[in-house]
Amino acid sequence: NAGVMQNPRHLVRRRGQEARLRxxxxxxxxHVYWYRQLPEEGLKFMVYLQKENIIDExxxxxxxxxxxxxxxxxxxxxxxxxxxGDSAAYFCASSPEQGRGIAGELFFGEGSRLTVL
Amino acid sequence: xxxxxxxxxxxxxxxxxIVSLNCTYSNSAFQYFMWYRQYSRKGPELLMYTYxxxxxxxxxxxxxxxxxxxxxxxxxxxxxxxxxxxxLCAMSASGAGSYQLTFGKGTKLSVIP
Numbered sequence: 001n002a003g004v005m006q007n008p009r010h011l012v013r014r015r016g017q018e019a020r021l022r023x024x025x026x027x028x029x030x031h032v033y034w035y036r037q038l039p040e041e042g043l044k045f046m047v048y049l050q051k052e053n054i055i056d057e058x059x060x061x062x063x064x065x066x067x068x069x070x071x072x073x074x075x076x077x078x079x080x081x082x083x084x085g086d087s088a089a090y091f092c093a094s095s096p097e098q099g100r101g102i103a104g105e106l107f108f109g110e111g112s113r114l115t116v117l
Numbered sequence: 118x119x120x121x122x123x124x125x126x127x128x129x130x131x132x133x134x135i136v137s138l139n140c141t142y143s144n145s146a147f148q149y150f151m152w153y154r155q156y157s158r159k160g161p162e163l164l165m166y167t168y169x170x171x172x173x174x175x176x177x178x179x180x181x182x183x184x185x186x187x188x189x190x191x192x193x194x195x196x197x198x199x200x201x202x203x204x205l206c207a208m209s210a211s212g213a214g215s216y217q218l219t220f221g222k223g224t225k226l227s228v229i230p
Binding site: 004043044056095106109110111 | 123216219221222223
């Protein structure tokens, strides 16, 4: 029973390094969403992707952050030149299709916790 | 004013108690209202999902939405120690952007045996 799989679960990086977080959606789901949970804050939407397309990246910082969902393989959230403020839990969610009422059909993974030293 | 306000607690209750959790919001465009449960170091798990105003019941859980007051509630009856978790309210507008959930900060609940 494969839900949303995220790895690594924990990642430690020094300032200036790169972080790559991976997400494999629920089998059969073609829509992926990334959310970030900063300490003492609620989850915040970052980006919505379909296979080979970025649909909405309005919640993603303009610099250093990028996301992709290739035709084959997992979705990747990439953070370049990490800073301490990037320390957070990054959650991936997937859904079978995008449409009305999709809000209740987002399945979340267990998250990747990034710590920047 | 934040879009979604949720008392972070912590909230501690004895086993068997009725628990009331709530959120207020300011965006009148929100049409979908959800409650997620998040155990420590885990991902959010959808508990209840409601469209527009009204009540919805599922076992020991009841979700209420009052759009006129911009206020949503989750009630847990006969609370169990296994209910100890952080409860997140979330909401979104209808239509193509409904995947953009706006979350509260979460209320940490402990149910004491």
